Amino acid sequence: MKLLFTNIKELLQVREASVEKLSGKEMKELPTIKNAWLLIEDGNISDFGKMDNLSEINADETINAEGKIVLPTWCDSHTHIVYAGNREQEFVDRINGLSYEEIANRGGGILNSAKTLQETPEEEVYRQSAERLEEVMSLGTGAVEIKSGYGLTKEGELKMLRVIKRLKENYQIPIKATFLGAHALPKEYDGNTSAYIDKVINEILPEVARQKLAEFIDIFCEQGYFTVEDTNRLLSAAKEYGMKPKIHVNQFHAIGGIQAGVEHDALSVDHLEVMRPEDIESLKGTATMPVALPTCSLYLSIPYTPARAILDGGLPLALATDFNPGSTPSGNMNLVVSLACIKMRMTPEEAINAATINGAYAMELSETHGSISKGKKANFILTKKIPSYAFLPYAFGTNSIESVYINGEKVK
Ligand SMILES: N=CN[C@@H](CCC(=O)O)C(=O)O
Numbered sequence: 001m002k003l004l005f006t007n008i009k010e011l012l013q014v015r016e017a018s019v020e021k022l023s024g025k026e027m028k029e030l031p032t033i034k035n036a037w038l039l040i041e042d043g044n045i046s047d048f049g050k051m052d053n054l055s056e057i058n059a060d061e062t063i064n065a066e067g068k069i070v071l072p073t074w075c076d077s078h079t080h081i082v083y084a085g086n087r088e089q090e091f092v093d094r095i096n097g098l099s100y101e102e103i104a105n106r107g108g109g110i111l112n113s114a115k116t117l118q119e120t121p122e123e124e125v126y127r128q129s130a131e132r133l134e135e136v137m138s139l140g141t142g143a144v145e146i147k148s149g150y151g152l153t154k155e156g157e158l159k160m161l162r163v164i165k166r167l168k169e170n171y172q173i174p175i176k177a178t179f180l181g182a183h184a185l186p187k188e189y190d191g192n193t194s195a196y197i198d199k200v201i202n203e204i205l206p207e208v209a210r211q212k213l214a215e216f217i218d219i220f221c222e223q224g225y226f227t228v229e230d231t232n233r234l235l236s237a238a239k240e241y242g243m244k245p246k247i248h249v250n251q252f253h254a255i256g257g258i259q260a261g262v263e264h265d266a267l268s269v270d271h272l273e274v275m276r277p278e279d280i281e282s283l284k285g286t287a288t289m290p291v292a293l294p295t296c297s298l299y300l301s302i303p304y305t306p307a308r309a310i311l312d313g314g315l316p317l318a319l320a321t322d323f324n325p326g327s328t329p330s331g332n333m334n335l336v337v338s339l340a341c342i343k344m345r346m347t348p349e350e351a352i353n354a355a356t357i358n359g360a361y362a363m364e365l366s367e368t369h370g371s372i373s374k375g376k377k378a379n380f381i382l383t384k385k386i387p388s389y390a391f392l393p394y395a396f397g398t399n400s401i402e403s404v405y406i407n408g409e410k411v412k
């Protein structure tokens with residue numbers, strides 16, 4: 001099956017397939033071809049070029065993309081899309097003056113979602129999660145990471161991971177699963193965090209590994225949740241099973257989680273709303289991708305990740321949604337890209353790089369996704385007629401997407 005797009009106003013993120021991530025100044029460049037064509041063959045990007053150089057191609061279907069832009073689909077490397085129910089009452093509580101922390105201390109927050117998850121039949125968790133996945137695909141997401149972490153018991157965590165597995169089987173987009181058993185401390189372990197970590201390490205993790213249910217390991221390394229010592233123990237144990245860390249760090253306090261992540265060769269360290277100069281220093285010269293979650297900052301009214309200090313320090317940066325019921329009930333990567341420009345002073349080029357190729361890197365997917373490169377998967381967005389690519393983050397809240405293609409097939 002050959003699908004040809006012609007007269008594309010601008011084809012974005014055109015790179016050699018060997019580019020796996022971008023750092024510092026490199027992120028200011030977004031290579032494009034104006035007035036371009038793009039050929040898709042059997043689900044892959046087969047060729048592209050300028051319209052002036054288009055020779056006769058015998059395509060099964062030709063689409064005239066005049067006035068429209070084509071770019072790779074968003075690569076959302078941090079989500080909690082699998083959950084049950086919602087927490088809109090906590091949203092109202094926060095409007096009325098309670099903080100996220102106060103809500104959590106009263107047994108709300110993650111424990112609230114864990115209770116709902118445990119009480120909801122697996123089939124229903126799957127149904128709700130599939131609905132969210134379809135929604136984010138229609139918003140241009142073409143690769144996604146999904147965490148467990150609302151089970152907090154062996155049964156609950158395995159249930160979540162089985163739902164992720166089923167999503168992988170039933171949807172064409174690549175999905176990476178992360179085991180986040182150490183997301184919050186169940187009530188019955190109050191005052192005994194290390195006993196819960198023992199359970200995660202000795203009872204849950206081996207079963208997750210045995211059933212091959214997760215590629216990555218995560219922990220919420222944060223004051224009031226899990227310590228750096230807990231983090232070191234869990235990441236060391238997960239390494240034995242070949243599970244790379246992608247960890248929640250520096251959301252509310254800087255307690256040394258970044259350093260622990262770097263020591264354990266974390267694929268990514270995520271959140272980073274609170275960053276000390278030494279945190280930025282410790283990421284230099286490492287393969288760890290910093291990941292910012294601006295819609296979480298918006299929703300919780302907490303600081304935005306200091307993107308300028310990170311990028312001007314020569315580091316890479318990826319952008320993701322953090323889609324979850326408590327701190328970010330939105331999986332809209334378009335809004336993430338807009339907020340990165342508006343609130344974090346990233347240029348449109350930096351934000352698009354962060355949401356595509358660097359997001360792919362943070363899921364170990366940059367060999368196949370994240371750029372318009374020959375041989376990569378044909379996962380791309382076709383916009384409506386728009387004046388320029390800067391219009392995408394500029395017109396925040398406007399849906400500029402006309403169609404979304406996954407493996408060369410139109411899903412929206
Ligand atoms: N910070 C930890 N975990 C999620 C929030 C989970 C929740 O509130 O349900 C996050 O990444 O923001």
Ligand SMILES: [Zn+2]
Binds near residue numbers: 322324
């Ligand atoms: Zn998260």
